[in-house]
Amino acid sequence: MNRRALWIGLAVLVGAVVLFAAWAAWTTYQVNRDLTAAVDDATALRAAVEGDDDDAVQASLGRLRDHSAAAADRTAGLTWSVLEHLPAYGDDARGVAVASAVARDLADAGVEPLVRVSDDLDLIVPAQARIDVAALEALQDPVAAGRAAFDDARARLVGEDSTGYVERLRTKYRELTRQVDDAAAILSSADTALRVLPTMLGSDGPQDYLLVFQNNAEIRATGGLPGAVSVVRADDGQVRMTRQVAANTFGRTDRPVLPLTDSEEAVYNEILGTYFLDANLQPDFSRASDLWRARWEQVYPERLDGVLSVDPVAISYLLGATGPVEVGGVTLTEDNAVDELLSRVYQRFPDPAAQDRWFRRVARTVFDKVSTGVGSPQELVRAIADGVREHRVFVHSFDDSLQEAIAGKAVAGDLVTDPDAAPQVGFYLNDGTASKMSYYLRYDVSVDATYCNQGVQGLAGHATLMSDAPEDAASLPDYVTGSYATYGGKPGSQLVQVYIYGPVGGQISALALNGKPLRGPGPILDQGRPVLNATLLLDPQEKVDLTWRMKTGANQTGDIRVSVTPRVGSGSTSMPVDSAC
Structure with a gap:
């Protein structure tokens, strides 16, 4: 009887298990x-x-x-x-x-x-x-x-x-x-935008913004040379362009328009503050905005409330939402805008003054096209979001409360200086030839977190840079090839200044070009971040490799943000890197 009960119990148990498995x-x-x-x-x-x-x-x-x-x-x-x-x-x-x-x-x-x-x-x-x-x-x-x-x-x-x-x-x-x-990142940006836009659009009174078009054909750390600049006035939601100026008309000042730090002078020299065109040699858009405003207000009556910036790639995204525009007999579309604005213009208009006039007409035409309405709001929002994500669209407000709201967002273009923030690695480029050869500059950057030791991460960096200029680049207009002879180059070569920023409180070492160590001064500290500079002279079709090693600051165990100067062509050069901790 006991054995039978045992078998019955086992059968029930097995049945229950089978039923549970089936369920x-x-x-x-x-x-x-x-x-x-x-x-x-x-x-x-x-x-x-x-x-x-x-x-x-x-x-x-x-x-x-x-x-x-x-x-x-x-x-x-x-x-x-x-x-x-x-x-x-x-x-x-x-x-x-x-x-x-x-x-x-x-x-x-x-x-x-x-x-x-x-x-x-x-x-x-x-x-x-x-x-x-x-x-x-x-x-x-x-x-x-x-x-x-x-x-x-x-x-x-x-x-x-x-x-x-x-x-x-x-x-x-x-x-x-x-x-x-x-999606969370997009909504975070949208939430911030909706909180600051009413004030920026003049809900509390007129606002004047400097709109800077960065020209990637002459590369700068934040994107490109400030070319055409305009004042945009916003008043209770009404927006209009009130003044346009060629940035090269500001010339140089005898002394910096704002005091420079010792590290700024050591890394970039005083041209950072004496030449409007060079305020963004350094990568912090907020600092560039301060310098641009100071110089603008020395010359023009507007008291600026902020600075906005776009580049030709971002303009191409906008044209994808608005449709083509015609400027001086040239039809600009999403597909051809980058080539027209960064290359063909110099062949079409040999005279720099004519180039500047055409750029100003492009700025006004695109502004008018966007501001008068588009067929697809979603496409326009997506175009702006893509520009922000790729570090091609920047906004800075001189209202402290508004700037605090956007600080740390991609649209602010901040240089990270907080040791408690996620570690940031910077790879920034500047043209050194006073040319428009950066149109042909191609580069890729990668950073890997290789180890984590007591709250400090080891990082390995690699960059490939190439001049995609044609072999007969010497036949390009002089305005494009620039002052190559000053640096011992030949027509069509380009001098590229590379600035590598380590994380706050971190270290940089073992900088090498094509596997050979680069000798020179050690890193300079800029706002707590080590900075190394490399000068590269690239001939047409020449490719080089840069490698380096880094350490993060103490207790920087989070994922790494790699910030890279945006390149000619769509897509983002910046990237997140998984932590080694």
Whole structure:
């Protein structure tokens, strides 16, 4: 009898295990089905928003909420709790549960408020040279709610260790984390923009901004030589261009327009403060803005409230949203703007004065095109966001409260000087030939975190630089080839000044060119950051390699931000690097 009872008990136990396994498998199948459907719903929702289809938006959002909620409910029950405690696969079950809960919460608290105001996007872009300030203010709360939801989702996803997940789940989990992180960053920028734009657009009184077009054909640390500069006035949302000036008309001053630090003079010499065109030899856009304002206000009556900056690549993005413009018989499009603005102009207009006049006409024409309205607000917002992400669009406000709001964002173009911030590595370039040969400069930069020792990371850097100028570059106009002879070069060669910034409190060593150590003065400290300079003379089609080693400052264990001068052509040169700690 006892033996029979034992067999019956074992049979019941085995049956229960089989039933649980079957139920767990069925639950897992349903969760996978729900999450897959939620991904499809999110894709359909995005297409519906971009297509301005209100009925499809509501239907897609409803399905997204239903499917994500179903997955979250299934992974919150007893069955899933047991799966999370199983050996080998428990962490995978936990990862699925976290992803499901994140998807549900984002659908409710993150996506829904943003979808609710998606129809109002056309109110936040210019129309008839005016932006509706009240519409911007109405968007502040929904965007702030969306930002908070995505920030929370990012923290929850990052808080899980996905290294032990099975490969398929690990790949999907990390992709979800990346997408949420990207969305959180975009919403953070949007939230900041909505908080500062009403004041910047003159809700409290007229504002004057210096609009600087950086010319990447003559490279500078922040992008390019300041070419055409204009004053843009904003008054209660109304925007207009009031004055245009060629930057080269400022000439040099006898002494710096603002006092320079010892490190600024040591690294860049006093030309940083005496020549308007060289204020951005150094990489801090805030500092360049201060120097530009000081020189501007010595010459012109406007008291500047801030500085804005774009480059020709960013202009090409804007033209992708607005459509082509015609300037002096030349049609500028998204596809040809970079070549026209950085190369063909010098062949079309040999006279520098004629070049400057054409650049000013381009600036006004593109400004008028953007400010009078575009067909797709989403495309314009995306164009500006791409320019900001690639460090081609910068904003600086001389209002301390507004500047504090954007500090640390990509749009501010700050040089990191806080030892407690994420470690930043800088790789910045300046033309030394007074030429327009940077149009042909190609470069790639990589940094790897190689070790972590007691809160200090070791970093290895590598950069490849190449002159893609044609072999017959000597036939290019003199204005393009510049003062090559001064530096012992030949027509078409270019002198490139490289400035490598280590993290705050860090070290730089072992700088080498093509594997051979570069001898010279050691690093100079600039605001607590070690700086090394290398001077490279590149002939047409010549390629060189630079390598170096670094250490971060103490207790800088986070991911590394690598900031690189934006290049000619689309795409970002800057990048994040995973921490070694």
